[in-house]
Amino acid sequence: MATPSPTPDPAPLTPTKLAARLDVWPLTADHHAIWLLSGTTPWQSTDLDRAPHTAAHQLLATHGISTTIRLLHSTSWRPGNNAIVLTYLAILDPTNPIQTAWPQAQAITAERVEAAGKPTPTPATQAPAPRQIDVLLHALRHLHFLTMTDTPASTALDDQWRAHLNGFATALSGLYTTDTPLTHRPRHVWPSWRPATPDQRPPRPGHQDPQEHANQHHPWPGSTSGSAG
Numbered sequence: 001m002a003t004p005s006p007t008p009d010p011a012p013l014t015p016t017k018l019a020a021r022l023d024v025w026p027l028t029a030d031h032h033a034i035w036l037l038s039g040t041t042p043w044q045s046t047d048l049d050r051a052p053h054t055a056a057h058q059l060l061a062t063h064g065i066s067t068t069i070r071l072l073h074s075t076s077w078r079p080g081n082n083a084i085v086l087t088y089l090a091i092l093d094p095t096n097p098i099q100t101a102w103p104q105a106q107a108i109t110a111e112r113v114e115a116a117g118k119p120t121p122t123p124a125t126q127a128p129a130p131r132q133i134d135v136l137l138h139a140l141r142h143l144h145f146l147t148m149t150d151t152p153a154s155t156a157l158d159d160q161w162r163a164h165l166n167g168f169a170t171a172l173s174g175l176y177t178t179d180t181p182l183t184h185r186p187r188h189v190w191p192s193w194r195p196a197t198p199d200q201r202p203p204r205p206g207h208q209d210p211q212e213h214a215n216q217h218h219p220w221p222g223s224t225s226g227s228a229g
Helices: 053-060 110-116 134-148 151-156 157-173
Strands: 018-030 035-038 069-079 081-092 107-108
Touching: 018 053, 018 134, 018 157, 035 069, 053 069, 053 081, 069 134, 081 107, 081 134, 110 134, 110 157, 134 151, 134 157
Parallel strands: 018 081
Antiparallel strands: 018 035, 035 107, 069 081
């Protein structure tokens, strides 16, 4: 009987070296809303060649921000575009009026959070594929948690910030709850967030949103594909 030839060892795996990059979401707040100063997407770094926190400060400096930072905090990480993307929130002092200093700024209102809908859930052991708005809302959810558990972070946020975050508390706490079956293949991979049209927004009795007209002219990260990484 012929001796079976030994099974060759599988070829060794070639490790893939992933770069690291930053997404920094610059936020401020006034009596009306929390504002995303970058418009519709985070500010993004090139591949990191230094400590992430240092790189985040330097990225903010390239946009003219160095002395008005109240809080700089990393809230999550995810794979994207052959890199590990580290998400940072940068909480900044307001410059009034905000849209004069930052014409591209967009208000993050409770109506917009509701209009964006929930992220598509994935099983607990599967890699998620969040939209950019999911990343931002996860960061705000984390920030709300910090106001209750982290004294330095909470101290950096004034009553106005806490009021806005408390207003989002119900929507943020239920982001990842669902009555629908989980899927191993999310329906959307990196879609953006579209603005809510007036007829889609939940009514706010006795309140006229002063940003309604402006918001119709500024797209939010919505349903078109695009990497957040």
